[in-house]
Amino acid sequence: MAPGYAIFKDKDEIALLKKSSRISASTLEMIESYLKPGISTNELDRICHEYITSHNGIPAPLGYKGFPKSICTSINRVACHGIPDEKILKDGDLLNIDVSLSLEGIFSDTCRMYFIGTPNIKAKRLAQCAQEALYRAIQKVKPGHSAREVGKAIEKCVNEYGYSIVKDFCGHGVGRHLHQEPQILHYDDPFSDRYIFEPGMALTIEPIINAGKPDVKILQDGWTVVTKDQSLSAQYEHTLIVTEDGCDVLTLRSDESVEKIFNI
Numbered sequence: 001m002a003p004g005y006a007i008f009k010d011k012d013e014i015a016l017l018k019k020s021s022r023i024s025a026s027t028l029e030m031i032e033s034y035l036k037p038g039i040s041t042n043e044l045d046r047i048c049h050e051y052i053t054s055h056n057g058i059p060a061p062l063g064y065k066g067f068p069k070s071i072c073t074s075i076n077r078v079a080c081h082g083i084p085d086e087k088i089l090k091d092g093d094l095l096n097i098d099v100s101l102s103l104e105g106i107f108s109d110t111c112r113m114y115f116i117g118t119p120n121i122k123a124k125r126l127a128q129c130a131q132e133a134l135y136r137a138i139q140k141v142k143p144g145h146s147a148r149e150v151g152k153a154i155e156k157c158v159n160e161y162g163y164s165i166v167k168d169f170c171g172h173g174v175g176r177h178l179h180q181e182p183q184i185l186h187y188d189d190p191f192s193d194r195y196i197f198e199p200g201m202a203l204t205i206e207p208i209i210n211a212g213k214p215d216v217k218i219l220q221d222g223w224t225v226v227t228k229d230q231s232l233s234a235q236y237e238h239t240l241i242v243t244e245d246g247c248d249v250l251t252l253r254s255d256e257s258v259e260k261i262f263n264i
Contacts (some may be wrong), residue, residue: 002172002181003175003176004181005180006174006180007198007200008175008200008201012145016104017108017175017239017241019034019103020101020103020106020107020108021110021251022251023052023055023101023108024110024251025251025252025253026051026098027052027099027101029254030051031047031150035095035114036116037088037089037093039087039089040084040087041073041075041084041086042084044071044158045070045084045202048070048099051062052101053070058102059099061100064123066222069083071099072098073097074224074225075093075095076093077230077233078233079169079234079235080233080235081223082096082223083184090116090117092119092120093115093117094115094119094127095115095118096113096114097111098237107156107174108250109178109204109206109237109239110204111147111206111237113130113131113234122232123234126163126232129157130207130234130236131236133153134206134236134237136153137151138205138238138240138247138249138261139261140152141240142197142247143198143244143245144195144196145205146197147192147194147195147197148190148194149195150205151192152188163209163211164209164213164214165210166186166207166208166214166216167187167214169208170183170185170186171183171186171205171206173201173203174202174203174204174239178247182203184203184204186208199243199244200242201241202239202250203240204237204238204240206238207235208234209233209234209235210232210233212227213231215228215229216233227254249261
C-alpha cells in the first residue's frame with residue numbers, strides 16, 4: 001500500500017517541493033534542443049542524468065524496483081515506462097519523456113510529448129488531446145472537490161476526441177515518496193469520491209491516451225508498456241499542490257502558461 005497523503009504546511013518544505021519541481025520541468029525544457037532524428041534514447045538519458053545531478057537532484061527511476069535508467073522514453077505505441085537504449089529516433093516519431101527526481105528527499109514528477117522532425121497530423125491531434133485532458137483535470141483540483149471530478153473531466157475530454165483512456169495506471173500523491181496516496185484515477189469512478197482535496201496536498205495527474213483501444217501489455221523487460229493494437233499513445237503529467245482556493249502547477253514549463261491551463 002502506498003504511504004499516506006503528503007500534506008505540506010511548512011513553508012520550507014513547500015519551497016523545496018517547488019525547487020524539486022522546477023528542476024524536473026527545466027530538464028524537459030533543456031532536452032528539447034537535442035531531439036532530432038539520429039539521436040539515441042540512451043544519449044537522451046545520459047544528458048538528462050547529468051543535468052539532474054548537476055542541479056543536486058537524484059533521478060527517481062534509476063534503480064527503482066530494478067529500473068536501469070534515469071528517465072523514461074516512450075516512443076509511438078509505447079504508452080509509458082519505455083527504457084532508454086540504443087534505439088535511434090527517426091523523423092516522425094512521437095516521443096514521451098518522463099522525468100521524476102528527488103531533491104533533499106522531496107519528489108517531483110512530470111512528462112510531456114515531443115515530435116521528432118516533421119510531426120504526423122494524427123500524432124499532433126492525439127498529443128493535443130492528452131494535454132487538453134490534463135489541463136481540464138487541473139481546473140478541478142481545489143479544496144473540497146473529490147478526485148472523481150478529475151476523472152470526469154478527463155473522460156469527457158477524451159470522449160470528445162474519440163480516443164481511449166488507459167485505466168491500468170493512475171496519478172498519485174508525491175512528497176517524501178515518489179508514489180503516495182491519493183490515487184488519481186483518470187476516468188469517472190465512484191472509488192475516487194473517497195479522496196477530497198485539501199490545501200497543502202501534493203499530487204500528480206498524468207492521463208495516458210490511446211488513439212485506438214485502451215488495452216495495453218507489458219513487454220518481457222518487465223517495464224515497457226505498449227498498446228495491444230499498436231496504436232499511438234500520448235501522455236502529459238504535472239505535479240500540483242492544492243492551495244486555499246485552487247492549485248499551483250509546480251512543474252509548469254516555459255512553453256505553457258497558467259492562463260492557458262485554466263481557460264482551455
